[in-house]
Amino acid sequence: MEHVSIAPLYSRGADRLSNPIERELVRRCQDGDKQAMDALMRQYQHWVYNIAFGMLGNPEDASDVAQDVFLWLWENIGQFQFRSRFSTWLYRIVTNRCLNVKDRNKRHHTEPMEILDSQPWVPVDTASPESAVLLAEQREILQRALAKLKEDYRRILILREMRNLSYDELSEVLGCSVGRVKSRLYEARKALRKLILT
Amino acid sequence: MMNHRRIQNQLSAYLDSELNPEERAVVEAHLSICDACAQMMGDFQQNRQWIAALEHEVPPIADRVLAQLPDRGPVRRQFFPSFDELRRWVFRPSTGAAAAAVTVCLIVAFIYFNPTRPPEDALDLYLTVHTEHVAYNPLRSNVTADSLGEDMKTPDTTAEDNTDFLLEVHLGD
Ligand SMILES: [Zn+2]
Numbered sequence: 001m002e003h004v005s006i007a008p009l010y011s012r013g014a015d016r017l018s019n020p021i022e023r024e025l026v027r028r029c030q031d032g033d034k035q036a037m038d039a040l041m042r043q044y045q046h047w048v049y050n051i052a053f054g055m056l057g058n059p060e061d062a063s064d065v066a067q068d069v070f071l072w073l074w075e076n077i078g079q080f081q082f083r084s085r086f087s088t089w090l091y092r093i094v095t096n097r098c099l100n101v102k103d104r105n106k107r108h109h110t111e112p113m114e115i116l117d118s119q120p121w122v123p124v125d126t127a128s129p130e131s132a133v134l135l136a137e138q139r140e141i142l143q144r145a146l147a148k149l150k151e152d153y154r155r156i157l158i159l160r161e162m163r164n165l166s167y168d169e170l171s172e173v174l175g176c177s178v179g180r181v182k183s184r185l186y187e188a189r190k191a192l193r194k195l196i197l198t
Numbered sequence: 199m200m201n202h203r204r205i206q207n208q209l210s211a212y213l214d215s216e217l218n219p220e221e222r223a224v225v226e227a228h229l230s231i232c233d234a235c236a237q238m239m240g241d242f243q244q245n246r247q248w249i250a251a252l253e254h255e256v257p258p259i260a261d262r263v264l265a266q267l268p269d270r271g272p273v274r275r276q277f278f279p280s281f282d283e284l285r286r287w288v289f290r291p292s293t294g295a296a297a298a299a300v301t302v303c304l305i306v307a308f309i310y311f312n313p314t315r316p317p318e319d320a321l322d323l324y325l326t327v328h329t330e331h332v333a334y335n336p337l338r339s340n341v342t343a344d345s346l347g348e349d350m351k352t353p354d355t356t357a358e359d360n361t362d363f364l365l366e367v368h369l370g371d
Contacts, residue, residue: 053254
């Protein structure tokens, strides 16, 4: 995983760091404690996998990326310096890894992003069978639109809408200014809206 | 409506509650009277909900990884930034802006308080720079020198005289 960047030097304030329990888990992982690593993975596997799924569009690649990221983490967790939140550092690693995978896939074959959606959804409370059908339709439309979206736009939208990251956190994950986050989010939302409407 | 574009630029930040109260009020006032912008806002909200609902059940990733984890001792913790980090820090726009500001301050300080001059020269230079504003300055006026009266062509030195006088009074006691 060659393109991974490290926790930014310039994160500000201790309030932005991970909670104490999580910090302790990371420290134990650095000391070689597999139980701590197991706990950390269980805490994050859902989001690591779903962010990767959102960015890559299929369960196989998402699952591969999630496993790669955790294996990489076990060897390289010493690079985490407790200067940013652990979650933003991890999301940065995951999204960079997804971009690498897309680059690699693009070089090997040129067909557009495939949408394989045999994977079970997280159950959502649906009042009626009709609304369940509607939900399935929505997801279909959305995934097709997301697949056509620019890489940068898809990444920022998934991190913001799915994980609800703040502008500050987004600027940490994406390595750009808060002003850039604001304008890119607007462009991304406009572009997605256009794709869904057409 | 005259300001759709300006409002639409703010809609995304409005959705994220990143506007200050005044900006919010302007956006809300416009949304209440403009169908096009309200429609855009509605679509942004709907798409946000759709993406938030785009969650799949996770396969047993932690179990699979745990089975593959090699044993290892403590890893070396990095206390110092890597080259990549330093490079990113140095090339941040705010770092550049801070460096530029410091450079300007140093240059200005050097001109005002040039350490190679005797100390009284520094004060003279300071006064000259500041009295220039009240004296004739073609860059600051759209009136040409020729259109001014004869007495205006020579720089007015009364301001400087006054300053000297005031300084004398001040330093006298
Ligand atoms: Zn409008």
